[in-house]
Amino acid sequence: MQRIADIRNASALMQWDQETYMPPKGATLRGQQISTLSELSHTLFIEEELGSILNDLSGKNDLDITQKRNVARTLEDYQKNKKYTSAFVRALSDQVNKAFHAWIESRKQNAFSIFQPELDKLIALKKQEVQLLGFEKHPYDALLDEFEKGCTVELLDKTFSGIIPVLKTLLGKIAASPQVDDSFLQQAFPKEKQWEWGMHLVKQLNFDFEAGRQDISEHPFSTSLNSKDVRITTRIDENDFANMTWSCIHETGHALYEQGLLSENYGLPLGEACSYSIHESQSRLWENNVGRSLVFWRHYFSGLQQFFPEQFKNVTVDQFYKGINKVQPSFIRTEADEITYHFHVYIRYELEKKLIDGSLTTGDIPAYWNEQYKQLMDITVPDDKNGCLQDVHWSHGSFGYFPTYSLGSFYAAQFFHQAEKEIPLLQSGLEKGDSSLLLKWLREKIHSKGRFYTSEELCKAVTGTGLEINSFTSYLLDKYSSIYTL
């Protein structure tokens, strides 16, 4: 299993390099190289010998509980991998490479039509994947399961139908209230200063720079080669201070999780993150529950003012807090506020479902997309770049990924609520700029567990109940009632 992890690490490094330091012409072969590594790690994983070792181990009674879980999870992964042929793994990886380059080009030319033929081929492969994997009720379930074990259309439909109306009502109330001022964010912030500020913030949040690094890339991301080498990136736009700041905190949230996995479990399920939604719960928790809270900025705002004295000289911490939490329908998911964010996710979820069950085709995407944005947020998408071309996910073949973004926010609210109950000094610590108690709690309750639990089991173990949306809706109501005096 460590050898397989070694190969995956090499692949992760190649992908990180592709987004950070690779010279342009290096792209010619990079896709092929990544495909080769994918195929290889798959080939090693489906060796019959590994299967029989795992089956033997499953029958043993003298394993301790963590060993048992490692065996059980590995066997599940093995059985899942067995469903794929090496040829399919390679074909998918090659098509992802083509689709990714088509997506880049289509964004340059701001035309979905350039991306469409490659996306079509990719969706055909994903439908083939659905057949390889099998499903009970909805074909999309097979794909959801890859990102979130046990997650289904039935479950998500129920969750979204619970939350979307609540968010709509809240958005309506906010729209009818006096608006907050965030004009101080619409200024120029020198790039170098932004970089220093971002690095400062990441350090303060206890990212271990001995076991990781931050770089610049076009789209912020985090990647982990292993818990001792976790890398995040950010993007700096002189006119978008907010984007840089909260992307730094968001990616740090992901990275703190990875750095908190136990290195003795390298290569084994207990050395891996629980799931995509739990991963996202960590990034969203730090980005929003911590990083957009008033107590957090009560500590950090004076430091921020020192970095940008001109820009913030006439701003109070309360004004700042309100400004950074301004709610407003917008086109770009990654820049959305905590309420409208979930409309973005919901639209993608519905669209993916329909693409996979065949009720929509790729040709329908732009029209469907724009219509949904109009309907849910009453905004008119001006072009594909601000619309259906904004996310990299489909070009990666990641269908079934988006819902984990919303689940992540819901889990984040549940975990943070629980942390507040269990750590009496949590808020006063944050107010002093000390988030170490929270990190310690997350490390103990979540990070160190790896894949011992499923998302649902972990949520029960940590909070006493499975996923529920009440923590999230109360959190929003509390927060926005005070900001907008609803």
Added chain:
Amino acid sequence: MQRIADIRNASALMQWDQETYMPPKGATLRGQQISTLSELSHTLFIEEELGSILNDLSGKNDLDITQKRNVARTLEDYQKNKKYTSAFVRALSDQVNKAFHAWIESRKQNAFSIFQPELDKLIALKKQEVQLLGFEKHPYDALLDEFEKGCTVELLDKTFSGIIPVLKTLLGKIAASPQVDDSFLQQAFPKEKQWEWGMHLVKQLNFDFEAGRQDISEHPFSTSLNSKDVRITTRIDENDFANMTWSCIHETGHALYEQGLLSENYGLPLGEACSYSIHESQSRLWENNVGRSLVFWRHYFSGLQQFFPEQFKNVTVDQFYKGINKVQPSFIRTEADEITYHFHVYIRYELEKKLIDGSLTTGDIPAYWNEQYKQLMDITVPDDKNGCLQDVHWSHGSFGYFPTYSLGSFYAAQFFHQAEKEIPLLQSGLEKGDSSLLLKWLREKIHSKGRFYTSEELCKAVTGTGLEINSFTSYLLDKYSSIYTL
């Protein structure tokens, strides 16, 4: 073959990253990861199926000459790889990792004794390798052959016994002449300016930054993932302007070779550099025959003065030229002048021979080393860091590598001499800062050939004769006679 190249590329990237951007704790697993990739590419290479395909192809008559060479070279490689077991490949890679870390530590503490036990184990493995590979006359021949096909102790003894006395005589004459002044090099040169100057130089020499990059590392090196992604590094010391400048030119020489390999041959022998000595011929040719010549600096010196106006305000181009060619026995190989350089190489060659045939043991290294430096250059090595701990090569298990450094210089002189004959405008081009005619010639005669020829065959094809030392000695005599008015 492309899949194997893909894996080797991943490994090259991991090694590049290790020296440039990897966070410190990433080192824990990096060695293991590189070992896994080495083992994998070896396993793929020795598959029986590949062997029978190659044997089939070898018997075919309808292949063109390049196809035939590709098949023949691959079959040679295959047969060589077959001599190794996967377990040996892994054991060697693991021991290299241990030895490398021990070497780092021993340099920190300036004590060879820390490195010695790991070096001992590594040499034991290299002796095992000699047995696996077999040899006719001297066990060291087996290792030499890895870096330089067909190279033997017999050949090298003959070559060194021809050149060393000539160099000794020349060194004696120089020592008895009035010395040149290089005091203007012993000044502080701001690091940032040095970086800009180095980048400027690399660009001017036609390094393709779309297909490569330059970074900072502790020891300068060049690595190629493929001809579209070639990376070099340099080191910047405020008090050592010369080291940075000529390391930039040297590594650019290596990189121009790699960027000149034909990408249609990716994964095949004709897409690989001919040999280590021919590789070194390219770096030494640019570093010395071009980069330490008077015509070159007639163009570049005024630009250099603009970068460092204070440091060079009272220096003429003739003074500069003499200063950068000052001959003086010294401790560190990579900083040596063009004459004493080969004493450094010769000492290492003799030592390696003796370590492999068992006439010396690792315990004898420091004393032998220091005694040889005294004998050949009349200098007293002050400590291990300035002595037997200076090179990374042994910690990489690269026994048999050093001689290619001298061969590279000899080939460089032969090639450059030939280029001067064939390119009438070569010198006048260089004087105008235009090295493109030379590069074009090297691309056509050497780079684009890949491994079509062996070193000796290539030398014959390019210059009409095999390796000879006369071009090199005449070059030195001409150059230093004028600098030192001998």
